[in-house]
Amino acid sequence: MSQSSVEELLGELIAFDTTSHRSNLPLIDFIEEYLARHGVASKRILDDTGEKANLYATIGPAERAGVMLSGHTDTVPVTGQSWSFEPFQLTAEGERLYGRGSADMKGFLASVLAAVPAMVKADLAVPIHLAFSHDEEVGCLGVRNLLADLAQQPVRPAACLVGEPTSMRLATTHKGKLAVRLHLRGKACHSGMAPEGVNAIHVAARLISWVEEKAVQKAAEGPFDERFAIPHTTLQVGVIQGGTALNIVPQDCHLDLEIRNVPEDDPEALLGELMGLAANLEAQMQKGHAEAGIRLERLSDYPGLSMADDDALVEFILALLDDQTRERIGFGTEGGLFQDELGIPALVCGPGSMAQGHQPDEFVTREQIASCEAFLARLITVLEGPEARRRLARGALSIDESA
Incomplete structure (x- = not known):
């Protein structure tokens, strides 16, 4: 050589x-x-x-x-x-x-x-x-x-x-990684009649808050693996897209999030917790619009x-x-x-x-x-x-x- x-x-x-x-x-x-x-x-x-x-x-x-x-x-x-x-x-x-x-x-x-x-x-x-x-x-x-x-x-x-x-x-x-996209479907209407719609962005915000709170919890409570510079599992939302105009209640929103887990943590269990919240939110959305919902798309994962x-x-x-x-x-x-x-x-x-x-x-x-x-x-x-x-x-x- x-x-x-x-x-x-x-x-x-x-x-x-x-x-x-x-x-x-x-x-x-x-x-x-x-x-x-x-x-x-x-x-x-x-x-x-x-x-x-x-x-x-x-x-x-x-x-x-x-x-x-x-x-x-x-x-x-x-x-x-x-x-x-x-x-x-x-x-x-x-x-x-x-x-x-x-x-x-x-x-x-x-x-x-x-x-x-x-x-x-x-x-x-x-x-x-x-x-x-x-x-x-x-x-x-x-x-x-x-x-x-x-x-x-x-x-x-x-x-x-x-x-x-x-x-x-x-x-x-x-660390391992699990990346997913959540698709939220609400109901559009004029913003002056906002209570008659289902705001997909507002529901997405509830999910984002859960991700942030869980990230803070992991940083405080672990599990910890001191072999890593950041010794705990991390969660974050990297992309959010939704809405078309300020005077329209947004019908659609999607957000991309990832979990980077230490070996001692289970990303599927964390995703299960998130989807449990999503199921509760979906039930609330459907009270305002029967066709509203939240759909999960898996983007990638590796151990x-x-x-x-x-x-x-x-x-x-x-x-x-x-x-x-x-x-x-x-x-x-x-x-x-x-x-x-x-x-x-x-x-x-x-x-x-x-x-x-x-x-x-x-x-x-x-x-x-x-x-x-x-x-x-x-x-x-x-x-x-x-x-x-x-x-x-x-x-x-x-x-x-x-x-």
Whole structure:
């Protein structure tokens, strides 16, 4: 591997506008062709529209479970952001490499792809699996098809490393998330006859008050998990839309809210409490208009991630990193899904910082890319040759005696 090859690949990846509302197939085509040039077969798992795809590949003995390197191909939009550089073109200035997705998380994808020739050349006793998903930025949606496909395979990975930006520190824990939209339907009328209508915004305000009160309660009473900077579950309303004119009682309103829960808390129970209130409010609304109501739409959800600091996988990955810090991150990843849905233990570590992710003039530093390269080189070394089974048996993975 060389830093220039990573930067070249990063430039290629950034040039694909893979904002979540767009197809990622041109980028998938590029990666497929790149892997094929190095003799690596890959499998494309399409979504229901056929316009987006996950990609999965195994390098090394396919009959054995190995280490999966996982990352998403989509990015957040640049709309409304003020960039100093062309967002879909890699710009190098000093130690910084600018471009949409450079930190979140095409820097990791480029590093992994640059390591593919070394993976192919190595005598891997334990395989390396590559998993690239779509639509992570809109609620970890795209990876669900990949999970379903892996569930049907005779061999699935023994461990997963999600390369989200953590400044190359190992993240063992993150909160879960549940996001929903509540649609409120009231009855419109002239505001001069307001008591004859059913004001959807007023009812929404009651629900918003509950969210705020519950957030305050969680901050005061927990449950608490001191591994997080904010050690309790948080709730918030992020979007509210309703009404058409000041002199019309609003018939429609919707609000988007999220719950980010610590592992000790149950977001479904909280949602159940909220919907209990909604049912009571709906009954009151229907006294004024039989067709009034409140409808729930689930937007996205993913489980939290929680690995013990002394877990063998944690110790195995830490031994390959320059920085021995264990992180607890405030953003979600696909790691919890791999762990919950398939029983694959997962950790998070990748180049760059989420402080730059989603921001104008997003960047990753060359130092971070170099650190990721060094990690991947060590991973390849520890997975190759006759010593791999003994090393891994003392570390993280369960390798059978035929290795």
